[in-house]
Amino acid sequence: MIPCTLISTLFIIYWILTTRYKWKNRFINPSASIDSYKRKLKYNFCTSVIVILFVTYPSICNTVFQLHPATCETFCVDIENNHCKTLLRSDYDIDCKDLKIYHVFVYIAMVLYVVGFPLVLFLLLRNDRKFIQLHGTPGPLHAINEEQECDVQNPPDESSTSTSKPVWINFLCENYKTEYWYWEIVELSRKITQTALITLLGWGNALTVLFTIGMSVVFLMLHARHRPMKSTFEQWLQMFSLTAILANVLVATLDVPDQYEDKLTVALIVLNSLVIVIAVGK
Numbered sequence: 307m308i309p310c311t312l313i314s315t316l317f318i319i320y321w322i323l324t325t326r327y328k329w330k331n332r333f334i335n336p337s338a339s340i341d342s343y344k345r346k347l348k349y350n351f352c353t354s355v356i357v358i359l360f361v362t363y364p365s366i367c368n369t370v371f372q373l374h375p376a377t378c379e380t381f382c383v384d385i386e387n388n389h390c391k392t393l394l395r396s397d398y399d400i401d402c403k404d405l406k407i408y409h410v411f412v413y414i415a416m417v418l419y420v421v422g423f424p425l426v427l428f429l430l431l432r433n434d435r436k437f438i439q440l441h442g443t444p445g446p447l448h449a450i451n452e453e454q455e456c457d458v459q460n461p462p463d464e465s466s467t468s469t470s471k472p473v474w475i476n477f478l479c480e481n482y483k484t485e486y487w488y489w490e491i492v493e494l495s496r497k498i499t500q501t502a503l504i505t506l507l508g509w510g511n512a513l514t515v516l517f518t519i520g521m522s523v524v525f526l527m528l529h530a531r532h533r534p535m536k537s538t539f540e541q542w543l544q545m546f547s548l549t550a551i552l553a554n555v556l557v558a559t560l561d562v563p564d565q566y567e568d569k570l571t572v573a574l575i576v577l578n579s580l581v582i583v584i585a586v587g588k
Contacts (some may be wrong), residue, residue, distance in 0.1 A: 356427075357477060359423060360423075360427075360477070360478075363419075363423060363494065363498075364497060364498065364501065366415075366419065367419075367420050367498050367501060367502075368501055368505065370412055370415045370416060370419070370420060371501065371502050371505035371506055372394070372395075372396040372505055373394075373405060373408050373409070373412050374409070374412050374416075374505075374506055375402070375409050375412075376506045376507070377394060377395045377396060377505060377506060378392045378393065378394055378395065378402035378405075379392065379393055379394075379395050380392045381393060395508065420498065420502075424491050424494050424495060424498075427478065427491055428488060428491045431475070431478065431479070431487055431488060431491070432488070434475065435487055478490045478491075480536075481535055481536060481537070481540055482534050482535060482536060483534055483535070483536055486532065486534035489534045496521060496525055499517075499521065500517075500518055500521055500522075503517050503518060504518065509558070515559050518555050519552070519555055519556065519559065522548065522551055522552040522555050523552065525548060526545070526548045526549065526552060529541070529544055529545055529548060530545060543581070543584055546580070546581060546584070547581050550577045550578055550580075550581055553574065553577060554574060554578070557570055557574060
């Protein structure tokens with residue numbers, strides 16, 4: 307709901323600014339060009355939308371998964387199972403029978419947003435990468451340099467304009483080597499897949515435990531093998547973070563004796579805190 311509100315607000319602001327500028331140039335300064343202004347405004351609007359959707363993606367996906375029919379559990383009050391209620395696992399005060407309309411929206415959201423958003427990002431990045439490889443110049447997703455773009459009274463000649471990567475492309479690719487331009491999408495898929503397994507099947511499910519541990523090990527090995535990060539520090543930080551995730555998963559799956567439970571809890575807190583401390587310290 308929050309991302310939709312923010313995007314709607316941005317769209318309204320975009321429309322108001324565009325309309326205002328058109329009116330101003332029509333009645334006050336008819337000779338001024340608004341093409342560059344509109345391009346810059348549209349570019350900023352699209353960038354804001356993509357960044358908002360990306361930042362809120364994990365939390366929205368988690369909410370979508372929590373409302374999925376697979377998260378409903380049936381409880382019976384008699385041996386013959388004649389009197390049963392199906393309740394939502396994330397909130398036992400909610401009866402799943404009251405969520406039928408929401409289940410329809412969940413399926414739509416899973417296709418359009420959970421799967422569709424990373425796919426769209428991947429396709430945009432791939433097309434931009436192909437354009438650069440074929441033409442040797444930045445692709446159509448790149449924006450005109452802001453210093454030249456902002457002069458709407460004297461718009462720059464096309465031959466003299468320089469290009470720079472959009473904010474959202476830098477946001478997705480700046481930490482990775484050129485050949486691993488897609489790695490942020492891979493990381494995003496890993497996080498959402500693990501979240502989906504735990505939320506939909508529950509942590510007590512053997513399949514969830516198996517796949518969660520397996521994915522943690524595989525991604526740790528992939529990072530160690532390919533080293534996709536540009537910075538050595540960020541590479542080791544990511545390795546340490548993935549190791550901490552694996553340690554948390556392993557401890558959660560083990561039946562730890564009571565005498566060691568407190569010590570392991572403290573160790574995990576220290577391990578997870580170190581990731582934050584190292585990142586902030588840098």
